[in-house]
Amino acid sequence: MPTTTARPLPQVVDAETWRRELDALRVREKAATRELDAVAAQRRRLPMVALPDYTLVGEDGPVRLADVFEGRSQLIVYNHMWFAGKEWHCPGCTGLTSQFTRLEFLEPYDARFVIVTQGPIDEALAYRERTGNRMEWYSTSESPFGADMDAPPGGGFAVNVFLRDGDTVYRTWHTTGRGTEQLAHTFGLVDVLPYGRQEAWQDSPEGWPQDEPGAGWLSSKQVAALYGPGGRAAD
Template sequence: MTETPKPNVVSREEWEQARAELLLREKAHTHAGDELAAARRRLPMTQMEPVTIVGASGPVQLQDVFAGRRQLIVYHFMWNPGQPHNKQCEGCTHSQVAMHEQVCAYLAARDVTYAVFCSGPFSEISAYRDFMGWTNPWYSTAESGPVMKTRDGGDLRVYRREGNDVFQTYETKWRGIEAMLPTLQLLDFTPFGRQETWEDSPAGSPQQKAGSWWRRDGRPIAQWTRTDEKITPPIVQIGK
């Protein structure tokens, strides 16, 4: 086994000095993030056309998803139609792990509803939500037309409601959802980081392709907390 590199070993005093220097950069990064958030709050918004989606109670209008609140955060979950649970997106599954009921209660305290939209049929996506033990509301956009489409999923969109009028205020692209992934942010504090090939790490550090470790033994990792059953053919598809 190749020995992984080790940082220099220094005295406590030298370590404190190096940590203080990095802290200045971290504070600057935090302040830059605050400035971006301030600019985000001042973005113009665009009005949404009427759109119908399907939830647990059947078809509803977009304004109904707010559940009486003024703000709505929507995650667009990538879906593989007709496929079993173990074939669904490991990245989107990873993103939902931290969005449990208690987190959403804090969002609600700030007048924000959280929901998941998905282009799959409601019978399939609700079965997956229930299998994972998630309690957040899920909605199908399968019949909602192009206004609800994203690049394939994996994005956040943010809306504001004024009466029955809904406005889109923000959306993410690519790594924009990392705020939902505390796993990655915690790994950024560790000596080996996320252990992904795109990272600038010391030569010899363990690294794999980004996201490749989110699936283990044929399943998204989080699914192993729901079942110990191995995957053996034939696989019965959802709804079959």
């Protein structure tokens, strides 16, 4: 059957050959799953460090870090990049956090997930509204918290995890860069597609479509057009 696309296609084989190749791949997939389980087990055994009594600013004003937990014992913080004086902020941060529209599933785990940014709270909340973001936002613009958590003014993004015991908060885990991919469903979905992420750094067959890293990501403005007020994907 002639091809109907200019793109190269995977090899066409019989069902038995396809099943054999799939079974071989499954061995590696299961090994990777077991390794991720082992990594998570090591993460649960990490020591932690006690933090000072930071004060952030939320929608209702100043709030102690211990109170950001809202009575829960565990807290995940996405430190969202902020470009002072700009209308649009980090597209990676904006796109990744736009996925989290229903976080109530964390309640049985005694946990919360929020955004902390270096932007002043009024500007941060306006950006949340403009992009249709559904998460709770806090500002560290008047606190050293962000810088101490490896997300300083003008710096990059990060994910930090905390454990609360009474009024004492402990930092238990931190990641940045591609370490944040495990929080999102986007890359997992794209990675199972035949052409994958279509980024030049990836090991793909000869002739596969490839572009610069991040070329397929939505811009912050596109996220706003989809999910912000009046956006066609907003509900």
